[in-house]
Amino acid sequence: MLDSDAVKGWLVWGRRQVRRSASALRDRAETGLHGPHWLSVLSVVLVFFAWWFVHAFALVPEVLLPGPGEVGATFIDILRNGYRETTLWQNSAATLWRCGAGFLLACLTGVPLGLAMGYRPRVRAACDYIVQFMRPLPPLSYLILLILWLGTGDASKIALLYLTAFPIVASSAMAGVWTTKLERIQAARALGASETQVFRYVVFPSALPLIFTGGRIALAAAFSTVVAAELMAATDGLGWMVFSASRFLRNDVIIIGIIVLGILGMVLSRLVLVLDSRIVHWRGVE
Amino acid sequence: MSAIPALGSLWRALGERRVTAVSVLVVMLAWVGATEGGLVDDLFLPSPSSLWDGFLDLVENGYKSRTIWEHAGLSLERVLSGFVTGALVGTFLGLAMGYNRKVEAFFSPLIEFLRPLPQLAYLVLLIVWFGIDETPQIILLFLTALPVSAIAAMDGVKGVSVLRMQAARSMGASEWQVFRYVVFPSALHEIFTGARLAVGVVYATLIAAEIIAGSTGLGWMILDAGRFLRSDYVFVGILAIGIMGLLLDRLLLAIEHRVVHWAGRD
Numbered sequence A: 001m002l003d004s005d006a007v008k009g010w011l012v013w014g015r016r017q018v019r020r021s022a023s024a025l026r027d028r029a030e031t032g033l034h035g036p037h038w039l040s041v042l043s044v045v046l047v048f049f050a051w052w053f054v055h056a057f058a059l060v061p062e063v064l065l066p067g068p069g070e071v072g073a074t075f076i077d078i079l080r081n082g083y084r085e086t087t088l089w090q091n092s093a094a095t096l097w098r099c100g101a102g103f104l105l106a107c108l109t110g111v112p113l114g115l116a117m118g119y120r121p122r123v124r125a126a127c128d129y130i131v132q133f134m135r136p137l138p139p140l141s142y143l144i145l146l147i148l149w150l151g152t153g154d155a156s157k158i159a160l161l162y163l164t165a166f167p168i169v170a171s172s173a174m175a176g177v178w179t180t181k182l183e184r185i186q187a188a189r190a191l192g193a194s195e196t197q198v199f200r201y202v203v204f205p206s207a208l209p210l211i212f213t214g215g216r217i218a219l220a221a222a223f224s225t226v227v228a229a230e231l232m233a234a235t236d237g238l239g240w241m242v243f244s245a246s247r248f249l250r251n252d253v254i255i256i257g258i259i260v261l262g263i264l265g266m267v268l269s270r271l272v273l274v275l276d277s278r279i280v281h282w283r284g285v286e
Numbered sequence B: 001m002s003a004i005p006a007l008g009s010l011w012r013a014l015g016e017r018r019v020t021a022v023s024v025l026v027v028m029l030a031w032v033g034a035t036e037g038g039l040v041d042d043l044f045l046p047s048p049s050s051l052w053d054g055f056l057d058l059v060e061n062g063y064k065s066r067t068i069w070e071h072a073g074l075s076l077e078r079v080l081s082g083f084v085t086g087a088l089v090g091t092f093l094g095l096a097m098g099y100n101r102k103v104e105a106f107f108s109p110l111i112e113f114l115r116p117l118p119q120l121a122y123l124v125l126l127i128v129w130f131g132i133d134e135t136p137q138i139i140l141l142f143l144t145a146l147p148v149s150a151i152a153a154m155d156g157v158k159g160v161s162v163l164r165m166q167a168a169r170s171m172g173a174s175e176w177q178v179f180r181y182v183v184f185p186s187a188l189h190e191i192f193t194g195a196r197l198a199v200g201v202v203y204a205t206l207i208a209a210e211i212i213a214g215s216t217g218l219g220w221m222i223l224d225a226g227r228f229l230r231s232d233y234v235f236v237g238i239l240a241i242g243i244m245g246l247l248l249d250r251l252l253l254a255i256e257h258r259v260v261h262w263a264g265r266d
Helices: A004-011 A015-020 A037-056 A068-080 A088-119 A121-134 A139-150 A154-178 A182-190 A195-232 A238-247 A251-279 B003-013 B017-036 B048-060 B068-099 B101-114 B119-130 B134-158 B162-170 B175-213 B218-227 B231-259
Strands: none
Touching: A037 A068, A037 B101, A068 A088, A068 A251, A088 A121, A088 A154, A088 A195, A088 A238, A088 A251, A121 A154, A121 B017, A139 A154, A139 A195, A139 B175, A139 B218, A139 B231, A154 A195, A182 A195, A195 A238, A195 A251, A195 B119, A195 B175, A238 A251, A238 B119, A251 B101, A251 B119, B017 B048, B048 B068, B048 B231, B068 B101, B068 B134, B068 B175, B068 B218, B068 B231, B101 B134, B119 B134, B119 B175, B134 B175, B162 B175, B175 B218, B175 B231, B218 B231
């Protein structure tokens, strides 16, 4: 769920710690694979082989673990005909839409607030305790309240994802501002930059790498929360599909749901990585 | 008379905390005003007094035959058993992956797939396989902690300065000694960082798991109270969950400071 750079960005909270480990925050933007590729292929093949083996020799009942063949057939069936009147595309789209809406709203509000909190001690004093209170709360714990307040529709889910992503995004934007080197701000001021210019051309670019790191963590958190929320109260979405399939012992559908979710999760985190290396091309270059 | 200037200087000495104090006060006043003033129904947002009553009730009488302490204890037990097993296996795996590229190449596809996968997705499968008692929840938490710890340990080993390893080797350290006295202590900081992260994720996952498929524990208590519209219990439960999560994190941080006292002094 979290990468090494994210680990550092996430845990580095105190101002002094941020300065101290600013160098440690230089990210590996590419988490490329090291070592022989054939071994990676081998491990994937082995997993599939073990699956086939267990199935072929009926080591566990068919109901509990359908074979790769059946799962493949069901996959094509769900793609064409759908599962209980919703196709795989519709379910994936519903999940991604909720996740994206909550995440984008959190970015739109959390980043400016975090920047302000990092830049203006007064803003931080007024808002920080709220963010820090929300940060360690497991999001699902207040889902029930949101359902109580906003109903069981999309509003409560989007609000949940918003609240999941918001403290992460805001804290990382705040920490990002702190990584700005004081000498740079002073240099810009000495050269006659206005306050807005200092913020626009010095502070903001310095904060951007950590903002992206925070965005990546927040997106991952929102993605795993959306599935949990759909398990609880939804009529579409991948989480709903998996949960509903478990009620009817359709383990083939569950396995497809898990594989699709895993792939979607990997694609999402890759997407942010690519955006990150495109936009924040100065990451790690000092 | 002299008390007022003293208070004034105290007020000034508080600095930025004044803003925090005012902000907390405003939020509290809004809460009290909205609930006691009857703007919001007690059903949606309990007033401070009914929250306190709810807390006392949970401590004394409990919720569905268990007190709040028992629910918290059950949750904590699950978190710890899942976290300890997952973190131990994950750390060993991560150390091996960081140390040996072949091991890394072999396990990284599995870890990379498991990592971004929403944990709750495979909870459903685990429940179908193992029933709805403790087993699937503990396996779920094990699988949650494992990739987080493994990646942290792997990065820790990879971050060890080559100079130090070479220095130890040139002074005649055996491969095991290099690992025991150079690689492991250098990686320990990252391992602890990973452990703190893992505890956070495991905790959030457990609450979710209890909400979806539990019959005891804080997460279940919240869900069940929510179904009966007892929002005072829900609020107490949320606060308890938040405080317990914070304490877990602080505990690990304290252990880390004790054990890895050399961190950050390179």
